Amino acid sequence: MNFSSDNWAGASPKVSAALERIGGGYNPAYGNDDRTQRVSDWFCEIFEREVAVFFVGTGSAANSLALAAMMRPGGLVFCHRQSHINVDECGAPEFFTGGGKLVPLPGAAGKLDAATLARALGRFDPPSVHSGRPVAVSITQSTEAGTVYTPAEIRAIADVAHGAGLQLHMDGARFANALASLNVAAADITWRAGVDVLSFGATKNGCWCAEAVVFFDRSEVGDFEYLRKRSGQLFSKSAFVAAQFEGYFEQGHWLDNAVHANHMAERIGRVVAETPGARLAFPVEANEVFAIWPKETTARLKAAGASFYVWPGDSLADGEGPGADEDMVRLVTSYATRLAEVAAFIDVLQRLRV
Amino acid sequence: MNFSSDNWAGASPKVSAALERIGGGYNPAYGNDDRTQRVSDWFCEIFEREVAVFFVGTGSAANSLALAAMMRPGGLVFCHRQSHINVDECGAPEFFTGGGKLVPLPGAAGKLDAATLARALGRFDPPSVHSGRPVAVSITQSTEAGTVYTPAEIRAIADVAHGAGLQLHMDGARFANALASLNVAAADITWRAGVDVLSFGATKNGCWCAEAVVFFDRSEVGDFEYLRKRSGQLFSKSAFVAAQFEGYFEQGHWLDNAVHANHMAERIGRVVAETPGARLAFPVEANEVFAIWPKETTARLKAAGASFYVWPGDSLADGEGPGADEDMVRLVTSYATRLAEVAAFIDVLQRLRV
Amino acid sequence: MNFSSDNWAGASPKVSAALERIGGGYNPAYGNDDRTQRVSDWFCEIFEREVAVFFVGTGSAANSLALAAMMRPGGLVFCHRQSHINVDECGAPEFFTGGGKLVPLPGAAGKLDAATLARALGRFDPPSVHSGRPVAVSITQSTEAGTVYTPAEIRAIADVAHGAGLQLHMDGARFANALASLNVAAADITWRAGVDVLSFGATKNGCWCAEAVVFFDRSEVGDFEYLRKRSGQLFSKSAFVAAQFEGYFEQGHWLDNAVHANHMAERIGRVVAETPGARLAFPVEANEVFAIWPKETTARLKAAGASFYVWPGDSLADGEGPGADEDMVRLVTSYATRLAEVAAFIDVLQRLRV
């Protein structure tokens, strides 16, 4: 009953096999190998467009480098106040951008909305050297609240951003889960909806270490290769990332993984919603369940062997947070979550009802 | 006949197997797993001392983070003018240290010497706010010239550094090769000789992606965890690095790999030295051979299928660089270099003699 | 009727005279002159304590360097969401601190309060490498809303900050105005109330360019001289700043200037409060008046020759901001504000009443 995080799972079998397959042998270093080229082509196919792909080591690096590529002196990046870049990356975006500033905004269910963004941008029009200048907006898909932006919601945000001369970044640490949830084309929630640069995460969904920054307009790549190298994110044996992506993309493996994880979360979510005294903090739309329930429920589940995190209640922009005797908890599923684990968890939960 | 770089080789069989072995299953993220603890203990055993070990993604990151841990505002790091940190990391040390400055020094055969260092430090005594202040010395073992510092040479440098209040960093991207060459204990060329922090590289010698920063005095770790996290170098599925190190250390596998690579280089070096018109630019002491020979020799070897790089002649501090019709070339061997490749290469070279 | 800003005024006569007085002649550069020493002693006298004083060029530099001195990797600085460091310094604090992060907090009337701070800090206990770590709190005295912290309010904030291991910085761009308002000793609102480092501003209150960073505990100075030098804030002819401070401190000139400015603001504030349709957004406690009135009032005053800025309404944390047909405006007085200007302004305002 391990629902601590999707990054507690190892590599899924197909990814592991792909890595094993390349084993030894020579590959030109630093991404100049054929496999990397093939994987890049695969990205183009998936996104139905010529894209530029850069492998990096972690999701934080992907996000921070993407923002660094958009940064200018005195630059401001608008994001949800609970976004990973704002609260979980130890200041990496600020560090990589040489002191760029994040402007945190509120938003229901972990989502930024176009109206709030427009209002915030209004403060910077006309621009002033004192206040700094907006350069980018960053959203997370699926969000830190386990919710998912629809194509239309992304489009609305993109329109506000572009209208003010800003670029739109998407943190896709759980991109596959969003895609599986919406059941649309990858292009529909990225460039077709106005996203300029995507952090494409594969680690949480079945790889060991496979993250990529995807530019949807190759002419926007600019200095990215230098940004990546000087931050120590250019792997010499870069082929090992390419190999993971091969396994990940093969026969839709990545979407299978995400569909499974989402399905497991949905099951748990349904039971939480029906459990007296418990409620869902946010709709369950991807592979995360945020439940609010009595502290005693937390204790009993842990005693029964379940592993998960109590989450800070101030993640909720609105007033419906946990009461004094309640916890908000986060339950995360992944490709590795077994139906039996979910069933066991549900069973404990249901027995608490009585 | 691939002598382009030791980072062109994939993962050695034992490393690959170890990675395959852990496969799926849950591991607490971010290095909080048992395997990481076991590997850390292994490091302590190897270095015969309580050390603090931090995994990172690349050698550049290891070096830059180690220097960042030593940095202070206006800080200066003294290094060989041909050191990797000075010429091959795209300014990563300057970036990670928030603008720390490298002071490049000359030195024969890729090695910094204590006297040159002492002279350079003299300029900063007494210290002045204008000139900045020395904070660290960095040396590479084995060096970028394929040579190796003896314990006594390291000790002499450490004494000058410590005497001036500086810390000593060692870039050990090819640490195993140096160790195999000297046939001493790992402690003898690190903390026993005065090294404070080591970039321990395993990638070039058989791993996919396994680099570590090793502090020999745990009380010097300071803010390192935060430095690592905010630079996007803390892997969520950190266990995959630990697994590689397990395979790497098992039954002395890492030293076997290095002994083999060194031996292959030695063979090539011996023949180069005997080839009329060719000469060795530096003594062959690890797994790199720097040869100077006619440009035509380069052409013929490449035509015969050999892969290697022509190297900038100004790597030589002294006057004995390549002449107008000559190249300096670098030939690198690795765990993956087969005796047959070496033999074939030597064969071509010997036939050129006639 | 110039109420645009206190930094629109030139140098007050005594400051000008002091600068004129030193004129030519030789002074050791970079602050090694006797005058700088005398001014430093004067600071010690004013603060009734051995302090360390460093001149810098601007208030933004003073704030940013003070925070840089407190910064650590992944560090967080808590401040009011409308604080100058957060909204008016173009990311200077982030730049000087190498990517330190400001955490903006709400607070009535431009003031941070201890309870809000304590709540915000709770999120970081226990600390985690992901969320970064609190290192400092920064408050502004007098605030950006023209209000003033009492010694007890500062003490309460300091206790929360120190209790969590944080340092307390005070942005004293208008320190003299606060002091004149409270009529207490300088020590009472600084170190005696728990402030660790003060940005002591003199420019707005009668100097050309005289700002200082004051450490109340000399042992906390650390690397400050290097931080200042490498940010281009160490003046070669530093004596010109010392001279200004001499004129500024002479016979209580600085407090006279502040008393006058506050008095002028008070007069305007009183009339605004009595004007039908107009109201004060914040209590008038120093040299700034924030008024909310019909947009038409703004237009009429400007037509009558008054100079001032319309201020963003979202400066108000609470709901009482300007309505759709209203403006919030900022009126700033200074040492240079003449009673006649104020009278003329009041006259126009009162005639609008009818």
Add this chain to the structure above:
Amino acid sequence: MNFSSDNWAGASPKVSAALERIGGGYNPAYGNDDRTQRVSDWFCEIFEREVAVFFVGTGSAANSLALAAMMRPGGLVFCHRQSHINVDECGAPEFFTGGGKLVPLPGAAGKLDAATLARALGRFDPPSVHSGRPVAVSITQSTEAGTVYTPAEIRAIADVAHGAGLQLHMDGARFANALASLNVAAADITWRAGVDVLSFGATKNGCWCAEAVVFFDRSEVGDFEYLRKRSGQLFSKSAFVAAQFEGYFEQGHWLDNAVHANHMAERIGRVVAETPGARLAFPVEANEVFAIWPKETTARLKAAGASFYVWPGDSLADGEGPGADEDMVRLVTSYATRLAEVAAFIDVLQRLRV
């Protein structure tokens, strides 16, 4: 007999008077005043071209910001190894540029030469993500050795720089001295010779605090205003810098000051050259004299009341440095140097001869 530095002198009478003149009164802050506009026009006149002018607080800031404007990730700036930016600014260029790297080059008499530069750039052609990429060249006029680049020498350097896609920066901390020495138009040693951006220093030559960054092509200004603001270099009462420049430029005052300083240096230089046992380390071409003489001479001159610095002998690229019993000393003259001081100094020196 004060020859310590040209920054030991205060403000020259005309500058002081101009500053006194503006005194109080209102000026729009942050450089939006008429006086700043007039001074900018004056710069255009002096340089016979539309230029963009930005005031900053120190020479280090001017240089560092100019280089920051040229910087790109992984960027390299080529400069003389003894240049102020490389050895006397505490890493400010590296800090302002977010970790840009200076590549120090040798050169006789403090001057970079085009051939050395071309050779150094050769190493970076073709460019590689590992080595970083050249973005700019920086030269100092007059140099740190008190010598002066001719227009032709600058042109040659500019051609090499521009040919490789680099910009050319000139550190003009002593620009007036170079101009007075060469007796050419300001344009002849700047944009007409290929300089792109100039740090125009006035502080050493008679101001308190008046430095400017001058862009010769306004379209190259880019983000400079933001770079300046976020580094705390935008003065609120910026008019006080403008006032100094007014006094400085009035009736050629600045050139008069420089002519005088150069003349004083020339006199000292002539006597040094004729003094047995003493010699000039570099030709005296501006307002600095570098003499090599017995340590005893240093002692006697100091005993007689002369003030000057012993200079590090390794400032000399070539072998003619001071011997074991010798000092190299630096004697600097300024607008404030009186003929009587020079005569007294020469007198002591000549009496030592006997």
